[in-house]
Amino acid sequence: MNSIYIYIFIMFFVTYLIRVLPLTLIRKKIKNRTFQSFLYYVPYVTLAIMTFPAMIYASNNIIAGIIAFIVGIFVAWVDGSLFKVAISCSLVVFIIELII
Amino acid sequence: MSFDKSVFKEGNKDGIPIGLGYFAVAFSLGIAASNAGLTAFQAGLSSILCNASAGQYAGYTIIESNGTYLEMVIVTLIINARYLLMSFALSQRVEKNTSLIHRLLLGFTAITDELFAIAISKKGNINPYYSYGAFIVASFGWASGTVLGVIAGNLLPNRLVSAFSVLLFGMFLAVIIPPMKQNKTIRAIVVISFFTSFVSSYIPVLSNLSDGTRVIILTIALSLIAAILFPVEVIDNE
Numbered sequence: 001m002n003s004i005y006i007y008i009f010i011m012f013f014v015t016y017l018i019r020v021l022p023l024t025l026i027r028k029k030i031k032n033r034t035f036q037s038f039l040y041y042v043p044y045v046t047l048a049i050m051t052f053p054a055m056i057y058a059s060n061n062i063i064a065g066i067i068a069f070i071v072g073i074f075v076a077w078v079d080g081s082l083f084k085v086a087i088s089c090s091l092v093v094f095i096i097e098l099i100i
Numbered sequence: 101m102s103f104d105k106s107v108f109k110e111g112n113k114d115g116i117p118i119g120l121g122y123f124a125v126a127f128s129l130g131i132a133a134s135n136a137g138l139t140a141f142q143a144g145l146s147s148i149l150c151n152a153s154a155g156q157y158a159g160y161t162i163i164e165s166n167g168t169y170l171e172m173v174i175v176t177l178i179i180n181a182r183y184l185l186m187s188f189a190l191s192q193r194v195e196k197n198t199s200l201i202h203r204l205l206l207g208f209t210a211i212t213d214e215l216f217a218i219a220i221s222k223k224g225n226i227n228p229y230y231s232y233g234a235f236i237v238a239s240f241g242w243a244s245g246t247v248l249g250v251i252a253g254n255l256l257p258n259r260l261v262s263a264f265s266v267l268l269f270g271m272f273l274a275v276i277i278p279p280m281k282q283n284k285t286i287r288a289i290v291v292i293s294f295f296t297s298f299v300s301s302y303i304p305v306l307s308n309l310s311d312g313t314r315v316i317i318l319t320i321a322l323s324l325i326a327a328i329l330f331p332v333e334v335i336d337n338e
Contacts, residue, residue: 004142004163007172011159012149014176015183020207022187024200029192037327039189043220044279044286045326046182046319047213047272048293053301055269060262072270076277082218083117085277089270094263 055089064096101195101202104229111233118214118234119241121271124264125153126242127256130249132157136164140250147246151212151239153268155180181316186216193226202228209235214268217275285330293322 030036055072056065068089075088126147133143138160150156158179162172190210194203210219210231215238219231280287296318300306306314 002163002166002169004138006169007159007163008142008146008149010169010172011146011152011156011176014173015150015152015155015180016208018177018180018183019187019211020204022184022191023194023207024203026188026191027196029196033331034327036192037331038323039185039192040332041286041289041323041326042185042189042319043217044276044290045293045322046185046315047217047276048290049297049315049318049322050213051269051272051276052294053298055266058265058269060258064262065266068266068270069273072266072273073277076273077281080274080278082114082271082274083120085274086117086121086267086270089266089273090263093266094259097259097262 059093059097061093061097061100063100064093067096068092101198101228104227107227108229108233111230111235112237113233114218114230115215115234115237118218118238118271121214121241121267122238123241123245124267126245127249127253128261128265129153129156129160130246130251131253132160133246134250134253136160138163138250140247143250144243144247147243148239151242152180152183153212178313178316182213182319183211185319186211186220189220190216190226193220194228195225198228206231209239212238214238214271214275217272221275285326289322289326293318296322 052069055069056062059065059068071092072085072089076085079085129147130140130143133146133156134140138146146156146159150159155176158175159172162175187207190206194206198206206226206228210216210226210228215231215234218234219226222230276286276290280290297314300314300318306317309317
């Protein structure tokens with residue numbers, strides 16, 4: 001039986017190393033335009049990939065998930081506040097699952 | 101860099117919705133930790149140290165199956181590899197003379213999907229105190245949610261857990277959708293990313309990969325194509 005504390009330490013150590021290495025080692029601005037553009041697009045691409053289709057499968061009901069996804073996009077487009085978007089998605093799932 | 105109270109407080113404020121979302125998600129993570137045999141203390145400790153949802157979940161699966169330490173290293177490395185890209189991106193947005201201690205702390209506090217998103221969406225250079233402020237609130241939600249999940253996991257009505265489960269995705273949408281209004285390229289890239297991600301979960305080779313690996317491969321491929329086809333103006337903020 002392996003020690004749970006060693007497991008936890010490995011999880012922490014590896015995760016932290018990944019997070020901190022570029023930040024501490026790269027002290028220069030990288031002037032390469034393609035590289036800068038690449039980094040500019042990374043957050044949008046990665047968040048989009050993680051959101052869809054995972055979001056529609058996250059709740060108990062796929063129809064509630066699809067509607068929450070659409071409502072989330074709509075609210076984000078109109079208002080944009082982090083909190084309002086998240087809560088509207090959650091409410092949609094709650095209400096739809098109540099009806100269905 | 102001296103302590104900036106107003107920036108720290110601004111971070112606190114922006115950290116609240118993230119902390120609430122984290123709390124809900126961490127609750128279900130706590131249930132997984134409990135199933136894997138972790139105590140409330142051990143689960144809380146891993147949440148404080150790691151702050152990585154998918155990474156922790158995968159880690160607990162390995163603990164549950166009594167996997168080797170090497171397996172733990174490899175799985176953690178692959179699932180969390182996107183943090184490496186985020187750290188790269190942050191390295192380009194911190195002031196050049198930011199001290200080592202701030203860089204070490206930023207690595208700990210500013211690199212989760214959500215905390216990175218709010219840090220990078222600010223204009224100009226990253227102010228570490230903003231990230232510290234957001235982290236303290238968000239991390240509290242994450243750790244307390246995990247602990248509570250272990251203790252009271254099966255007491256929360258299933259209906260509520262289900263509604264909570266979309267909170268984090270809603271937050272992701274709030275980060276990627278608003279910039280689509282002004283920027284046509286981002287609009288196209290987000291739509292293409294949605295589509296590719298959907299299709300790839302059905303393509304034989306790609307669908308066999310773990311979610312973490314698929315996210316990395318698609319992120320690198322699509323961002324690179326976008327960077328080559330639509331290079332952005334080089335921002336020289338030194």
